[in-house]
Every structure is written in C-alpha cells, then in structure tokens.
Amino acid sequence: MHFDSGYMESDGLPPTIPPPKWIHKVSCYNPRLVHDMNAVEDDIVSFGDVIKFFMLLLTTFLTLTFNTGFFIVLNSEYYSPWIKSQPKYLLGFLAINDLANGVLILGFGMYPAMFECWPYGQFFCQIQALIHGALTQQSALIFMILAAERYMVSVYPLIYSSACSSKVCIAAVILSWVFSVSLYSMIILPADGFHFNVNGLMICEPFYLSNNVLIVTSCLFYFPTTMALMYTYGTIFHSTKVRARYKKVVFSTFPRFAAGDAAAKQAEKIFKQPTF
Structure with missing residues (x-):
C-alpha cells in the first residue's frame, strides 16, 4: 500500500x-x-x-x-x-x-x-x-x-x-x-x-x-462460464428433443408391428398425455 x-x-x-x-x-x-x-x-x-x-x-x-x-x-x-x-x-x-x-x-x-x-x-x-x-x-x-x-x-x-x-x-x-x-x-x-x-x-x-491482469481475470470469469453453459445446455436441449422424437417413433411403430393399428393409436394417446 x-x-x-x-x-x-x-x-x-x-x-x-x-x-x-x-x-x-x-x-x-x-x-x-x-x-x-x-x-x-x-x-x-x-x-x-x-x-x-x-x-x-x-x-x-x-x-x-x-x-x-x-x-x-x-x-x-x-x-x-x-x-x-x-x-x-x-x-x-x-x-x-x-x-x-x-x-x-x-x-x-x-x-x-x-x-x-x-x-x-x-x-x-x-x-x-x-x-x-x-x-x-x-x-x-x-x-x-x-x-x-x-x-x-x-x-x-x-x-x-x-x-x-x-x-x-x-x-x-x-x-x-x-x-x-x-x-x-x-x-x-x-x-x-x-x-x-x-x-x-x-x-x-x-x-x-495492469490491463493484462484485468483482461486475464475477465476472460477467466466470463468466457469459460459462458461457453460451458451454452454448449452443455444447448446439447441437453437438443438431446431431449431427439429423445422425445425417438420415443414417439417407438410408440407409434412397435405397437403397430406387435398388435395392430388399434394398439398403435392407444399408444399414441398415452404418449401425448402431459407429464409432470
């Protein structure tokens, strides 16, 4: 000081x-x-x-x-x-x-x-x-x-x-x-x-x-956090959409293959019900 x-x-x-x-x-x-x-x-x-x-x-x-x-x-x-x-x-x-x-x-x-x-x-x-x-x-x-x-x-x-x-x-x-x-x-x-x-x-x-210390600390605080959050939650959002689409395909095709159109329609109704 x-x-x-x-x-x-x-x-x-x-x-x-x-x-x-x-x-x-x-x-x-x-x-x-x-x-x-x-x-x-x-x-x-x-x-x-x-x-x-x-x-x-x-x-x-x-x-x-x-x-x-x-x-x-x-x-x-x-x-x-x-x-x-x-x-x-x-x-x-x-x-x-x-x-x-x-x-x-x-x-x-x-x-x-x-x-x-x-x-x-x-x-x-x-x-x-x-x-x-x-x-x-x-x-x-x-x-x-x-x-x-x-x-x-x-x-x-x-x-x-x-x-x-x-x-x-x-x-x-x-x-x-x-x-x-x-x-x-x-x-x-x-x-x-x-x-x-x-x-x-x-x-x-x-x-x-110094400006160098200020830039380094700002980069360590903002850039890794922002990039990590954007990548991880963006990937999570994309994978959730893909998983939901995959479930819909399975629910609509497998029952029809196994038990006919009536079972497939019933499975689609179950799939469309909201989940909490």
Missing part, C-alpha cells in the same frame, strides 16, 4: 478508469478527521448516507433470508427424495457462497455506507477483497460444474453414476475454491492489489494493477 499519497499513478490504466483511493486515505481513524474541521463537517451523516445504509441492510437481509430458506428447503425431508445428491450438493454450495457473501461482504459494508469511511483496518480490507473476488469466481465455476453434471445425466446416463458421483462433485467444488483463492491471492496479496470502493457498495475490492 502507498502511504505518501491518496492516489496511485494511473500509468497503464485505461483513461476511463480513475485511480483508486487507498484504504489509509478513507480510514475512519485518519488524522485529518481530528485536525481538519472541514473534513469533520464533510463526514456528518447525510440523508443519502442513511438511505444507502438501509438499502444495504435490506439487501443483506434478503440475501441471508432467501439463501437460508433455500438451503433448508433443499435439505428437507420433503424435497430430498426428488433430487439427486449431486445437484443438491452443488446447489447447496451456491447457497453457502451467497450466505458468505452476505455476511462477510455486505454485512461489513453497512457502517462504511453510512459514514463513508473504513473502520476495520488495512488487513481486514485486504482479506475482504480476497474473499469477495474468490467467492465471485467460485460461483461461476460452480455453475460450470452444475452444467457439466446436468450434461452427463442427460447425454450419458449410463456412466453418470460413476463419472459424476457425489465425491467427484465435492472434489470439483473444493478444487474450484482452491483455484479461486490462489488466483486472487496472486492479485491481492502483493502491495496495492486492493482498494476501498467509495463509488460502489463501500467495500474492499480487488484492484487490477
């Missing part, structure tokens, strides 16, 4: 991205709050700050409530028999990710949202930026794992149980967390790899020191 200036040199950054404010410049314990009366007057809580505080409080409450409720329903005795353990684990990990985001990220942003300063110190700011980046990246990876699991159960049902067992899914989630933490550790742990976002949610976020 720089301690001689409130801003970092913007060399290598796009002209549309302003240089960040480092955490010591917006600390609630900055000496300027004691010696500079103008700064004290500027730090008086305004009506807009109160609105931001309650909006963040509401967002945190809804995040915790909905994800806790989803996790309880997902593991309830009523719902458990209707879903396999593999997607249940993956959806549960997504809910845990959002819960951690609500507690560790949004929850600690309410005080800064009201007073527009960071009271928790430089080390916690660095840790929060690391957790925020890692949780965001891991959520994208879990969506990819879930898409791959749905792909296997739809396209390769015969080898699904062995190739996508519960242990394999849990191991994939653990590896995705290790990858996410390792990636953002390389970005954030060096000096100046994080900053306090005074223009957003008033939380600490990763700061990309």
Whole structure:
C-alpha cells in the first residue's frame, strides 16, 4: 500500500478508469478527521448516507433470508427424495457462497455506507477483497460444474453414476475454491492489489494493477462460464428433443408391428398425455 499519497499513478490504466483511493486515505481513524474541521463537517451523516445504509441492510437481509430458506428447503425431508445428491450438493454450495457473501461482504459494508469511511483496518480490507473476488469466481465455476453434471445425466446416463458421483462433485467444488483463492491471492496479496470502493457498495475490492491482469481475470470469469453453459445446455436441449422424437417413433411403430393399428393409436394417446 502507498502511504505518501491518496492516489496511485494511473500509468497503464485505461483513461476511463480513475485511480483508486487507498484504504489509509478513507480510514475512519485518519488524522485529518481530528485536525481538519472541514473534513469533520464533510463526514456528518447525510440523508443519502442513511438511505444507502438501509438499502444495504435490506439487501443483506434478503440475501441471508432467501439463501437460508433455500438451503433448508433443499435439505428437507420433503424435497430430498426428488433430487439427486449431486445437484443438491452443488446447489447447496451456491447457497453457502451467497450466505458468505452476505455476511462477510455486505454485512461489513453497512457502517462504511453510512459514514463513508473504513473502520476495520488495512488487513481486514485486504482479506475482504480476497474473499469477495474468490467467492465471485467460485460461483461461476460452480455453475460450470452444475452444467457439466446436468450434461452427463442427460447425454450419458449410463456412466453418470460413476463419472459424476457425489465425491467427484465435492472434489470439483473444493478444487474450484482452491483455484479461486490462489488466483486472487496472486492479485491481492502483493502491495496495492486492493482498494476501498467509495463509488460502489463501500467495500474492499480487488484492484487490477495492469490491463493484462484485468483482461486475464475477465476472460477467466466470463468466457469459460459462458461457453460451458451454452454448449452443455444447448446439447441437453437438443438431446431431449431427439429423445422425445425417438420415443414417439417407438410408440407409434412397435405397437403397430406387435398388435395392430388399434394398439398403435392407444399408444399414441398415452404418449401425448402431459407429464409432470
């Protein structure tokens, strides 16, 4: 972190991205709050700050409530028999990710949202930026794992149980967390790899020191996730249509071959009935 200036040199950054404010410049314990009366007057809580505080409080409450409720329903005795353990684990990990985001990220942003300063110190700011980046990246990876699991159960049902067992899914989630933490550790742990976002949610976020790092992280976050979701769910949709067409052919030809036209018409009526 720089301690001689409130801003970092913007060399290598796009002209549309302003240089960040480092955490010591917006600390609630900055000496300027004691010696500079103008700064004290500027730090008086305004009506807009109160609105931001309650909006963040509401967002945190809804995040915790909905994800806790989803996790309880997902593991309830009523719902458990209707879903396999593999997607249940993956959806549960997504809910845990959002819960951690609500507690560790949004929850600690309410005080800064009201007073527009960071009271928790430089080390916690660095840790929060690391957790925020890692949780965001891991959520994208879990969506990819879930898409791959749905792909296997739809396209390769015969080898699904062995190739996508519960242990394999849990191991994939653990590896995705290790990858996410390792990636953002390389970005954030060096000096100046994080900053306090005074223009957003008033939380600490990763700061990309060069365009190359920004491009790499953006590509890792958007491109693999988008391509995996498009390919897997597109293939699932196509295979489902082919399977339905195959069933229709079987229902219309085999009964006619075995028992005549009357049986074939009865089979077609059964096939056309809606299924839930």
